Amino acid sequence: MTHNPSFGAPVSRRSLLRFGASAGLLLPTAGGMTLMLSGCGGDDNQVNADGSLNGSYMTASGLTLSFVETMVAKERGYFAEHGLNLDIKGGQGTATAIQAVLGGSADMTRANGINAIIAVANEDAPFVSIASVRQKSQFEVVSLPDDPIRSPAQLAGRTCGIVSTGGATENLLDVMLINAGIDPGSVQRPVTGVGTAAYELARRGEVDAWICVNTDRATIQKEIGEVVFFSTDEHAPMPSDSYNTSLKMVESDSDMPVRFLAGVLKAIDYASKEENWEQVINDLRKYNPEADAAQARAELPLLVESWxxxxxxxxxxxxPQTWLTGQESLVKAKLVNSAAPIEKLIYPDYLARAREL
Incomplete structure (x- = not known):
């Protein structure tokens, strides 16, 4: 048994494991489709002669600035200091990244809290969150100053753009509307995608507001025009991006996630200092040569703020309370069938051990 300080009660690693390595799983994707997965992550033959471990991590989407802390941890040698040889892979969406962990082609990944809760609560996925990368939502509801939307209640009967159908932004929109007592069906939600294109759609009157990441909003304010915005956290508090692994990893007693989180802690400390940002951007461009250095420099303050x-x-x-409250909102919005116990959603033991290294 291990004592989990966040829960105040012992939690058995074995009690977390609900599926064997060959179990099949139906996992919801961002668009509401399902994927049949088999197997779970975790390789019993990853220990080298010197005691170091070989591991792999898959991002949720590409090799962008959002995931730079792991690139810094590898390039500055923080993973190596803790005996971890980590292969960093760019994912192609949260569902694919979760599938990689459960299927065994990646040891750890990163997922939006909503997706992680839905996978565990609805499908009993053998998948657990081990640390929260962002301590606040990256999503904001944005509108033009001549017709500002300052709360979800003002969206009733109007149009709000979303990043993708069935994804985190549409789920957040539904939760915000329900929390405000508004029928979600009264709000049209065309896909406005990522980037700055939604601003022009709003100028043409095609949307009254849109949901985007805070870095896109900041770019619009800097380069295009003024906007009004509020964080989704104000009306739909949810756990943001988290690192995740399989329950097979937990069952294995491997300390790979401890080494991973210890390296990330050092990387975030390093990358949070402005005097290191040039090197941080250089590390990013090693993995993504097409990354715009000036744009990365402009977005780093918001990323550091979220960390x-x-x-x-x-x-x-x-x-834990954020996870429980967020899950309750998803149940209320009928996005989650029934609430999962907190010990199935998060496992903070690895982080507590990483802080001691």
Missing amino acids: QAAGPENTLQMN
């Missing part, structure tokens, strides 16, 4: 929103001393922390 440290709960205070530097709480980097990577998981707040």
Whole structure:
């Protein structure tokens, strides 16, 4: 048994494992489709003669600035300091990344909290979140100043753009509307995607507001025009991006996730200092040569803010109440069938051990 300080009660690693390595699983994708997965991540033959471990990590989507902390951890030698030889892979969406972990082609990944909750609560996925990368939502509801939308209640009967159908932004929109007492069916939600194109759609009157990441909003304000915005956290608090692994990894007693999180902690501390940003961008461009250095420099302050929103001393922390409250909202919105116990959603033991290294 291991004692979980966030729960205040012992949690058995074995009690978390609900499926064998050959179990099949139906996993919801962002668009509401399902994937049949078999097997779980975790390789019993990853220990080298010197005691170091070989492991793999898959991002949720590509090799962009959003995932730079792992690139920094590898390039600055922080993973190596803790005996971890990590292969970093760019994913092609959250569902694919989760599938990679459960199918055994990646040891760890990163998923939006909503997707992680839905996978575990609805499908009993053998998948657990081990640390929260962002301590605040990256999503904002944005509108033009001549017809500002300052709360979800003002969206009733109007049009709000989303990044993708069935994805995190549409789920957040539904939760915000329900929490505000608004029928989600009263709000049209065309796909406005990522980037700055939604601003022009709003100028043409095709959308009254849109949901986007805060870096896109900041780019619009800097390069195009003024906007009004509010964070989705104000009306639909949810756990943001988290690192995840399979329950087979937990069952194996491997300390790979501990080494991984220890390296990430050092990388975030390094990358949060402005004097290191040139090197951070160089590390990013090693993995993504097409990355725009000027844009990355402009977006880094917002990324650092999201890492440290709960205070530097709480980097990577998981707040159990945020997970429970978020899950309750998803149940209310009928996106989750029934609530899963907190110990099936998060496993903070690895982070507690990483802080001690």
